[in-house]
């Protein structure tokens with residue numbers, strides 16, 4: 001079990017400090033695939049960095065710590081303090097936009113064997129790597145290339161290969177398949193699942209694609225404005241979300257063959273510099289009342305294993321009925337005034 | 348009829364690896380495509396990773412010289428006989444949104460400085476007009492000027508930077524925006540706002556789009572036409588709704604079958620009992 005205890009992660013900027021993760025307490029069972037979703041800028045990547053233990057200027061931990069639930073070679077419990085020594089072998093990280101995190105002037109194969117874990121046996125590892133990359137749909141020659149010679153998707157597959165090659169206990173993947181076509185995405189996700197079944201490792205996956213989450217995760221964590229707003233088993237969360245933000249996230253994407261207009265979620269999350277009093281989602285929430293604008297709802301276990309930070313969690317299922325998508329797109333697409341008005345409202 | 352996009356016998360070959368193990372990559376293999384219309388259109392370009400979508404976009408944007416063939420974009424001949432050189436004039440009519448926003452912005456300059464430069468240099472606005480144009484463009488993608496000011500690219504999240512690059516492309520009010528995966532890092536709820544913004548720009552400012560994406564559902568939602576690429580070739584082209592509802596090519600069918608859906612699972616997760624370390 002990985003335990004996060006009141007994590008507050010802070011960026012130092014010229015303008016002062018901002019908390020990009022603001023009080024996250026969480027228990028993640030071993031050997032599951034956990035998905036993380038939420039609006040852009042809500043702190044998902046920052047949380048991943050904290051769990052990876054990649055904390056250094058301008059990012060710092062103002063509070064809390066991660067306990068990984070296993071011991072290192074010396075028998076000491078592994079925590080934020082000493083996690084760095086476990087990098088690559090026991091915990092690996094596929095950063096967001098990983099396609100640009102490859103060193104542009106070094107051949108892929110040299111970046112592969114440049115881990116502390118491969119010291120002294122580079123040749124042998126390289127042969128293994130060459131045999132491994134076709135599993136990810138890459139030609140073996142790809143590792144002889146420089147990063148700019150590969151397409152965005154190929155680079156991303158290289159990063160997935162690097163993160164899975166050593167079969168670590170914990171794999172953190174920040175949007176590992178966003179640059180890939182859906183055919184390759186499916187094969188990589190299924191490969192990750194296979195690996196996970198074989199190895200029993202824990203995978204934490206950030207994705208904006210709710211379909212991806214539905215397909216491969218067992219638990220879901222939904223974040224909003226630096227906080228966790230919902231945490232539950234994936235099936236429950238999709239069937240009956242207990243936070244209005246989760247509901248809107250699931251409902252906002254179009255599907256092929258469905259011609260109804262989709263509006264997304266109007267408005268913006270609060271600026272991290274000026275958090276409103278009360279619930280951070282209240283300004284955009286159809287259920288918000290005076291109570292919400294005054295008191296911040298804590299993350300509570302409303303039903304067994306179902307955590308939500310909403311004063312009106314019990315009313316969310318009803319909201320679902322009223323939120324059915326609007327008119328057909330074709331009916332409004334010809335009406336310029338209508339569309340323009342929608343956009344202006346979001347402005 | 349206006350020529351929005353026309354490619355004739357377009358080829359691009361890259362050489363990969365070093366001697367003696369070089370392999371040739373035919374990134375574009377005899378691309379022929381004509382889109383003429385009096386009204387603005389949204390064309391989606393979808394398909395395999397590495398199939399040449401970005402290469403095609405870069406040829407259209409004059410960033411890559413094709414090995415052979417001719418290309419016309421929004422009235423500019425950009426490759427082949429009669430290529431006209433003026434770069435600023437070109438950028439006033441054709442604007443890019445690049446696939447990877449972390450590469451699109453220089454690490455050493457603030458994002459707002461870059462946006463202002465687009466407003467003064469490309470859109471030729473006065474200083475005060477420029478600030479207003481930047482404010483409006485940022486507001487259109489749901490960002491506030493005050494939150495952006497003075498920040499460097501690495502101080503933004505992926506989705507924020509992607510929105511900033513969408514905003515930048517809007518500033519000169521171009522005729523064509525070549526958008527290479529403009530919403531890939533943007534969450535589901537915010538993504539639709541940007542997609543609807545593209546639709547509104549098409550209606551209001553007569554902007555056409557070449558929308559490169561792996562998200563077939565948004566492609567279905569906004570596009571008039573769609574081109575499906577596989578291994579350097581366009582394997583299917585036509586009316587977007589038709590192609591995506593009744594795909595003819597087997598690769599298009601495979602793509603549609605691989606979408607992670609919310610109504611059935613590839614593998615049953617319930618029995619995926621947690622193992623042990």
Ligand SMILES: Nc1ncnc2c1ncn2[C@@H]1O[C@H](COP(=O)(O)OP(=O)(O)OP(=O)(O)O)[C@@H](O)[C@H]1O
Nearest residue numbers: 011020040041042043044045046502503504505506
């Ligand atoms: N180096 C930094 N300095 C200052 N602020 C930062 C820095 N990196 C990120 N931030 C801010 O911290 C917040 C959280 O960023 P983070 O990258 O964790 O978001 P995210 O949820 O991963 O978003 P996305 O889905 O867009 O990737 C954002 O408001 C962002 O602007």
Ligand SMILES: Nc1ncnc2c1ncn2[C@@H]1O[C@H](COP(=O)(O)OP(=O)(O)OP(=O)(O)O)[C@@H](O)[C@H]1O
Nearest residue numbers: 149150151152153361374396397398399400401402
């Ligand atoms: N500068 C380069 N040198 C050598 N090969 C290149 C170069 N740029 C691209 N390629 C190759 O050309 C092919 C097409 O790449 P491109 O980036 O156009 O694909 P794409 O369709 O945009 O893929 P993705 O969906 O992954 O972004 C790939 O095989 C890639 O490796």
Ligand SMILES: [Mg+2]
Nearest residue numbers: 045096504505
């Ligand atoms: Mg992120």
Ligand SMILES: [Mg+2]
Nearest residue numbers: 152400401446
């Ligand atoms: Mg590309």
